[in-house]
Amino acid sequence: MNIGIAGAGLLGRLLAFQLARAGHRVHAFDPAAHAEARGAAGWTAAGMLSPVAELECADENVFALGLRSMELWPEVLAQLEVPVECSFDGSLLLAHRGDEGAARRVVELLEAKIGEVHLRSPAAAAPRHPTPVDRIELRELEPAVSGPAHAWLLPGEGRIHTMQAMQALAASAHGVQWHWGTTVESADAGVLRAGGTEHRFDWVFDVRGTGARPQLPVRGVRGEIFWLQAPGVTLRRPLRLLHPRYRVYLVPRAPDLVVVGASEIESEDRSPVSLRSTVELLAAAHSVVPELAEARVVHSESNLRPALPDNLPRLSTQDGLTRINGLFRHGWLIAPALVEQALQEMRT
Numbered sequence: 096m097n098i099g100i101a102g103a104g105l106l107g108r109l110l111a112f113q114l115a116r117a118g119h120r121v122h123a124f125d126p127a128a129h130a131e132a133r134g135a136a137g138w139t140a141a142g143m144l145s146p147v148a149e150l151e152c153a154d155e156n157v158f159a160l161g162l163r164s165m166e167l168w169p170e171v172l173a174q175l176e177v178p179v180e181c182s183f184d185g186s187l188l189l190a191h192r193g194d195e196g197a198a199r200r201v202v203e204l205l206e207a208k209i210g211e212v213h214l215r216s217p218a219a220a221a222p223r224h225p226t227p228v229d230r231i232e233l234r235e236l237e238p239a240v241s242g243p244a245h246a247w248l249l250p251g252e253g254r255i256h257t258m259q260a261m262q263a264l265a266a267s268a269h270g271v272q273w274h275w276g277t278t279v280e281s282a283d284a285g286v287l288r289a290g291g292t293e294h295r296f297d298w299v300f301d302v303r304g305t306g307a308r309p310q311l312p313v314r315g316v317r318g319e320i321f322w323l324q325a326p327g328v329t330l331r332r333p334l335r336l337l338h339p340r341y342r343v344y345l346v347p348r349a350p351d352l353v354v355v356g357a358s359e360i361e362s363e364d365r366s367p368v369s370l371r372s373t374v375e376l377l378a379a380a381h382s383v384v385p386e387l388a389e390a391r392v393v394h395s396e397s398n399l400r401p402a403l404p405d406n407l408p409r410l411s412t413q414d415g416l417t418r419i420n421g422l423f424r425h426g427w428l429i430a431p432a433l434v435e436q437a438l439q440e441m442r443t
């Protein structure tokens with residue numbers, strides 16, 4: 096088929112890669128000036144793959160999509176021509192002594208939501224429960240962590256190097272015609288309007304994220320992150336601090352970075368990170384891994400997560416048109432499963 100994709104962010108690249116591999120002729124349109132221009136939220140994301148931890152603000156569908164994507168990511172990455180750092184060694188939920196009550200409430204909420212999934216699909220939920228970890232076990236798992244008094248291991252959770260994956264997906268999508276610097280004004284069944292010109296296709300995918308307005312009621316939710324360069328600090332898995340007022344996570348990234356994120360602010364302001372977020376996120380990161388005191392803040396970035404009014408993902412298919420949006424804070428967690436579902440619906 097002759098296929099048009101509006102948007103070349105995370106979903107657009109994954110779709111382009113899969114569709115080109117399946118033998119379709121693919122055109123992808125994006126206002127970004129070139130393949131490395133970093134407007135898409137996909138570039139900014141820390142790359143946590145956390146089906147359980149995300150249940151705090153997601154539903155069973157996101158959980159199921161997350162579990163399926165955890166199976167799909169290794170298959171996708173194995174087909175890329177460039178290696179992408181990705182691991183599934185679990186993640187840790189952490190809490191300081193004074194915050195135990197709030198942390199336990201979060202863990203109980205996760206347990207309850209896993210319990211609901213368990214009733215429907217025992218195999219999927221069984222190995223996923225948060226496991227309490229004592230100080231000695233924590234020291235073995237993550238020697239650099241020394242602040243928090245309470246910890247739970249979430250087995251099987253993972254992380255992916257989002258920058259590498261964005262680059263590798265575009266580089267490995269052979270035969271795709273990339274139309275950089277091209278804004279799509281409207282996406283409808285079989286037709287994309289871009290730069291005042293109508294482009295006709297057998298099938299159109301609308302994956303413009305926050306750019307899909309007014310055709311979808313999508314909004315941007317601001318998120319800020321920091322890259323710390325910390326050569327002597329070894330972290331093996333993502334850490335999430337359960338703070339009563341905000342969530343802070345630390346994600347190790349090759350070669351010697353720790354990504355610290357992320358604020359979640361109801362604003363479409365893309366301006367640089369604020370003083371408040373800097374103080375809160377970095378102080379929290381330091382409280383978890385004191386060795387980070389001498390790390391260098393080498394980069395900070397803000398971007399917008401595409402969210403629909405219910406903060407849940409939406410995939411809709413009609414003849415000649417698929418729209419996927421609302422991936423919010425779990426895009427890397429759920430994108431491969433959503434793309435798989437979209438391609439199945441396109442074929443039927």
Ligand SMILES: Cc1cc2nc3c(=O)[nH]c(=O)nc-3n(C[C@H](O)[C@H](O)[C@H](O)COP(=O)(O)OP(=O)(O)OC[C@H]3O[C@@H](n4cnc5c(N)ncnc54)[C@H](O)[C@@H]3O)c2cc1C
Pocket residue numbers: 101102103104105106107124125126127134135136137138139140141142143144277278279280302303304305306307317318319320356357397398399400401419420421422423424425426427428429
């Ligand atoms: C700070 C932060 C941290 C995050 N951390 C994580 C995480 O740890 N784990 C996780 O799973 N997810 C995380 N996310 C969420 C994840 O990045 C998003 O859910 C995901 O990128 C959404 O994918 P998408 O393809 O829908 O949108 P995007 O990746 O934003 O791509 C949309 C693309 O559409 C293009 N576009 C816009 N308008 C138009 C137009 N008119 N015509 C053509 N193209 C257009 C844009 O230029 C962009 O390239 C994070 C996000 C942020 C901001």
